Amino acid sequence: MTFLAIDSQKNLFTLQKSQLQFEQTLVMNQANWLAKEMSARAExxxxxxxxxxxxxxxxxxxVxxxxQEEYLTTRQNTLDTQISLLDNEISSMKTMVQNNIKSSCSLNLIGG
Known part of the structure; x- marks a missing residue:
């Protein structure tokens, strides 16, 4: 039954990852707008x-x-790192859930 708790945590991490990806989209949109604005200002x-x-x-x-562009670049890098870390955790938890389910099934077959 440990796999239920691990799966719940995995789902929470998946939700957090989705939120970070949404924020990443917003940051990219702002960066694109800034690039256009900088180009227009230079012209x-x-x-x-x-x-x-x-x-x-x-x-x-x-200036x-x-x-603002420098800040957004830093924020983008931070989001990339956080998303990557969450991906690793989610992958690890998927494996843990699968192993716990297999282990529980094996114990049930052995035990009775």
């Missing part, structure tokens, strides 16, 4: 300069977008 500044040469590091809005 806007180049057009305004007249000569096509712009120092983006001096534009506060562009702000870069910092």
């Amino acid at each position: 806007q500044l180049e057009a305004a300069s007249g000569n096509g040469q712009v120092d983006l590091d001096n534009d506060a809005y562009y 702000s977008l870069q910092k």
